[in-house]
Amino acid sequence: xxxxxxxxxxxxxxxxNSNHLFLLVAKVQQAYIYSERLSDLINAAYDKKKRxxxxxxxxKRHTPMWIDKEGKLIESVAPxxxxxxxxxxxxxxxxxxxxxxxxxxxxxxxxxxGTTVKRWLTNTTAIGNWGEIPNVYEPVVPKELFYxxxxxxxxxxDQKRSAPTAYLLTGLVKCGHxxxxxxxxxxxxxxxxxxxxxxxxxxxxxxxNSKSIPKQxxxxxxxxxxLPYVERALAGQLLTEHQxxxxxxxxxxxxxxxxxxxxxxxxxxIGLVPEIQEQLEQLQAQRKQLQDERLILDRSxxxxxxxxxxxxxxxxxxxxxxxxxxxxxxxxxxSITCFSNGEIWVSGDEHPWKYKGYxxxxxxxxxxxxxxxxxxxxxxxxxxxxxxxxxxxxxxxxTPEFNDLLSLIARGHRRRGDDA
Ligand SMILES: [Zn+2]
Numbered sequence: 001x002x003x004x005x006x007x008x009x010x011x012x013x014x015x016x017n018s019n020h021l022f023l024l025v026a027k028v029q030q031a032y033i034y035s036e037r038l039s040d041l042i043n044a045a046y047d048k049k050k051r052x053x054x055x056x057x058x059x060k061r062h063t064p065m066w067i068d069k070e071g072k073l074i075e076s077v078a079p080x081x082x083x084x085x086x087x088x089x090x091x092x093x094x095x096x097x098x099x100x101x102x103x104x105x106x107x108x109x110x111x112x113x114g115t116t117v118k119r120w121l122t123n124t125t126a127i128g129n130w131g132e133i134p135n136v137y138e139p140v141v142p143k144e145l146f147y148x149x150x151x152x153x154x155x156x157x158d159q160k161r162s163a164p165t166a167y168l169l170t171g172l173v174k175c176g177h178x179x180x181x182x183x184x185x186x187x188x189x190x191x192x193x194x195x196x197x198x199x200x201x202x203x204x205x206x207x208x209n210s211k212s213i214p215k216q217x218x219x220x221x222x223x224x225x226x227l228p229y230v231e232r233a234l235a236g237q238l239l240t241e242h243q244x245x246x247x248x249x250x251x252x253x254x255x256x257x258x259x260x261x262x263x264x265x266x267x268x269x270i271g272l273v274p275e276i277q278e279q280l281e282q283l284q285a286q287r288k289q290l291q292d293e294r295l296i297l298d299r300s301x302x303x304x305x306x307x308x309x310x311x312x313x314x315x316x317x318x319x320x321x322x323x324x325x326x327x328x329x330x331x332x333x334x335s336i337t338c339f340s341n342g343e344i345w346v347s348g349d350e351h352p353w354k355y356k357g358y359x360x361x362x363x364x365x366x367x368x369x370x371x372x373x374x375x376x377x378x379x380x381x382x383x384x385x386x387x388x389x390x391x392x393x394x395x396x397x398x399t400p401e402f403n404d405l406l407s408l409i410a411r412g413h414r415r416r417g418d419d420a
Contacts, residue, residue: 064125065108066140073138080104084117085126085141089148091327094118121149124255132259144244147251168322169194169218169336172329176339178207184215191216191378194338209340213355214365216379218336218344221353224369225346226334230314230325233332242297249294256287 066081068074084097094114101109101117120126127146130136173182175196182194193212263280270276317325335347343352354368364375 063137064120064123067125067137071137073140074108077106077108078140080106080109081120081126081140082145085121085145085149087324088121089145089152090324091152091331092324094121096323121153132255142244143248143251147247150251151247168326169215169222171326172222172334173213173218173336173338175207175209176337176343176345177209180207182213182218182338185212186381188381191381191384194218196338209338211338211340211342211355213338213342213344214358214376214378216384217355217365217367217376218338220376221336221344221346225336225349226329227314229329229332229334229347230317231310233328234310234313242300246294246297249290249297253287253290253294256283256290259283260287 063071066074066077080101084101087097087100088094094117098112098114098117101112124131124146125137126139126141127143128135128137128139169182170184171181173194174180175182175198178196178198180197183197184192184194186192192215194215195212196207196209198207260280260283263276263283267276267280314325317328333347337345337347339345342355342357344355345352351370356366356368356373358364358378359366359375362375362377364377367374367376
C-alpha cells in the first residue's frame with residue numbers, strides 16, 4: 001500500500017483496476033522530475049558559490065569583523081583575533097578576553113562583547129571556510145588552534161572555574177574546612193594575608209576557619225610547588241607536529257560526519273539522486289583517507305615538547321601574564337588548601353607545609369616544610385609594591401642550565417616521590 005503525501009489518496013490492490021494507478025505512475029514521475037530538479041538547483045547553487053569562491057571573488061555574506069568588505073583579511077586586527085583564540089585555549093574566559101581586546105585600542109574592537117567573542121570561537125571562517133566550503137578566506141588562526149579551542153569549549157561546558165583574577169593566587173587557595181576560596185586582605189603596616197571568604201562575610205553559614213595566612217608565604221609555596229602542574233598544563237598546549245595534525249584530523253573528521261549526516265537527510269527527503277550519491281562517495285573517501293592517516297600517526301613515535309620550552313613559556317607567563325598562569329594552574333587542578341591549625345596542603349603532595357606564626361624580633365614568618373623550620377622575612381606593604389613592580393619587568397631570556405626552575409622541577413618530582 002502506498003500513500004502519497006500531497007493528495008492523501010491510498011493506492012492498493014483495488015487501485016490496480018482503476019484510474020488511480022495512472023495517477024500514481026504520474027506522481028512517481030513527477031516526484032522523480034522534482035527531485036532531479038531540486039538536486040540540479042542545489043548543485044547549481046553550490047557550484048556557483050564554489051566557483052566564485054575558487055576564483056577568489058568577493059563573496060557577499062555576513063562575515064566576522066576580521067574580514068573586510070572585499071572578503072580580505074584585515075591585517076591589523078588578525079594578530080589580536082588570534083591572541084583571543086590562544087587566550088581561550090589557555091583557559092581565559094570570554095569576558096576577560098573581551099576586555100583585553102578592547103584594551104588593545106584597535107578601533108574595530110572598541111565595542112566588542114562576550115557574545116561576539118564566543119561566536120568567533122565557533123565560526124569556521126576563522127580557518128578560512130565559508131560554511132562547509134574550505135579555502136574561501138585567508139584563515140586568521142591555524143586549524144590546530146581552532147580545534148583546540150573547540151575542545152576547550154566542550155570541556156568548559158561541564159566544569160565551572162573561578163574567573164582568573166589579577167591576584168595570581170585567587171581561586172587557587174582554598175579553605176580546608178568549607179572549601180571556599182581564600183581572599184586577599186591588605187593591611188596598612190604588615191604584609192597582606194589571605195583568609196576564608198565565608199569567614200570574612202561573618203554570616204551564620206560562616207566558617208570555623210579563622211586562620212589568616214600571609215600571602216607572601218602562600219606565594220612562596222606556590223613558587224616552590226606549582227611548576228610540575230604548569231608543565232602538565234602547558235604540555236597540552238605546546239603540541240608537537242604530530243599532535244597538531246591529529247587534532248586537525250579529529251576536527252575534520254567531525255566536520256565530515258556532519259556533512260555526511262546532512263547528505264543522508266537530503267537523500268531521505270528527495271531520494272538517492274546520482275549527484276548526491278557522488279558527493280556522498282567523495283566525502284566517504286575523504287573520511288577513509290583521514291582515518292588512515294590518523295592510524296599511521298597513532299603508530300609512529302614523536303618527540304615530546306622539551307622541558308626547556310615549557311620553562312621558557314612559564315617564565316614568560318610569570319613575568320608578563322600572571323592571569324594566564326592562574327588560568328593554567330586552575331586548569332591543571334593545582335590548589336593550596338589551608339586549615340585552621342596552620343597546615344597548608346598542596347594538591348597531590350603527601351606532606352603539608354605549616355604556618356607557625358610571626359616572629360616579631362626577626363620580623364619573619366615562621367613555617368615548616370618536610371619537618372624543617374624556616375623563616376621568611378616579611379615584606380612590608382611598600383616593599384611588596386616595589387617587588388610587584390620589579391616582577392612586572394620583562395625577564396631576560398632564561399638560561400636553562402642555571403635555571404633554578406629546573407631545580408624546582410626536580411623538587412616537584414621528589415615531593416611526588418619519584419626519585420630521579
Ligand atoms: Zn572556610
